[in-house]
Amino acid sequence: MMQKVFSLLTVMLLGVLLSPFVNAAEGVQSLRGGVEIADDSVPPKLDKWRHDDEPIARDYVQQPPLIPHRVDRYVINKKFNKCLTCHSWSNYKASGATKVGQSHFLEHDGSESANVAGRRYFCLQCHVPQMQVDPIVGNDFKPIKLLDR
Ligand code: HEC
Ligand code: HEC
CATH class of the missing domain: 1.10.1130.10 (Flavocytochrome C3; Chain A)
Incomplete structure (x- = not known):
């Protein structure tokens, strides 16, 4: 039981640590302008x-x-x-x-x-x-x- 709680905590901690990298993809200005990565830009x-x-x-x-x-x-x-x-x-x-x-x-x-x-x-x-x-x-x-x- 204790082990399960620990691994759950580890996963949650990892999530918190990595979230800035995931969010960093939003609002990036590139040569395509401010278009979201998943969206098509107008050539x-x-x-x-x-x-x-x-x-x-x-x-x-x-x-x-x-x-x-x-x-x-x-x-x-x-x-x-x-x-x-x-x-x-x-x-x-x-x-x-x-x-x-x-x-x-x-x-x-x-x-x-x-x-x-x-x-x-x-x-x-x-x-x-x-x-x-x-x-x-x-x-x-x-x-x-x-x-x-
Ligand atoms: C109406 C005739 C004509 C057509 C059709 C044509 N060309 Fe040309 N092309 C020329 C002429 C004239 C030149 C300038 C003289 C030269 O360097 O060959 C030239 C130059 C070139 C050069 C530069 C050659 C060099 O030595 O630097 C390339 C590469 C070329 N054409 C590729 C193409 C491609 C690929 C197509 C088809 C998408 C095409 N041409 C269609 C007439 C034509
Ligand atoms: C796989 C790449 C490739 C393709 C496809 C290709 N070429 Fe080339 N072409 C080259 C390269 C590399 C050179 C320069 C060296 C040489 O002459 O092979 C060249 C050279 C030329 C030249 C200049 C030749 C000279 O004597 O200076 C002309 C004109 C030309 N290509 C026209 C065409 C045309 C028209 C087509 C389509 C029918 C075509 N090429 C397809 C790679 C390619």
């Missing part, structure tokens, strides 16, 4: 597209180049890939776009496809378009100087 409207521009300098050798144009109406689905109407090896000359890299034809097993490999088909997995907005969090990242290769 900010991003509509200031970077307009068609020159290629953006890369910060490191393996970087997928950033996209210097808007892409909001470009469809990519099983049958059609709008990006390839300009960036494929058959269309790049007429459109004035860079052709997709040679690496985009390599399959997972090392074989080379005639068409863009499945794992490179969904371009926006790696290439990201840009908006004209001030960064929410400052960043003073500086790339190392690229060696000429």
Whole structure:
């Protein structure tokens, strides 16, 4: 009986000790504003597209180049890939776009496809378009100087 009372007291004491941490979640101000953790926030409207521009300098050798144009109406689905109407090896000359890299034809097993490999088909997995907005969090990242290769 005595033991039961003790363990009950321990549990209650733990509860009291931990309660500030539980309550701390309420009213936290984060990048989502004062929205409660369990609630959905309204995403900010991003509509200031970077307009068609020159290629953006890369910060490191393996970087997928950033996209210097808007892409909001470009469809990519099983049958059609709008990006390839300009960036494929058959269309790049007429459109004035860079052709997709040679690496985009390599399959997972090392074989080379005639068409863009499945794992490179969904371009926006790696290439990201840009908006004209001030960064929410400052960043003073500086790339190392690229060696000429
Ligand atoms: C109407 C033609 C057109 C379409 C469609 C298009 N692009 Fe482009 N893209 C261009 C042109 C022109 C440039 C600027 C010249 C260049 O660097 O290729 C460019 C640049 C780029 C670059 C920068 C290349 C570099 O070397 O820095 C990337 C990455 C890119 N586009 C990806 C995409 C993706 C992903 C899509 C589909 C969501 C897409 N593009 C659709 C014409 C197009
Ligand atoms: C898995 C990531 C990934 C996907 C998916 C992908 N790319 Fe890339 N892309 C890269 C990387 C990394 C580079 C830079 C190195 C290289 O050329 O392989 C690159 C380079 C490029 C370049 C510049 C090539 C050059 O010679 O400078 C273009 C243009 C491009 N990609 C377009 C596309 C398009 C269009 C698609 C969709 C059909 C696509 N990429 C899908 C990762 C990706």
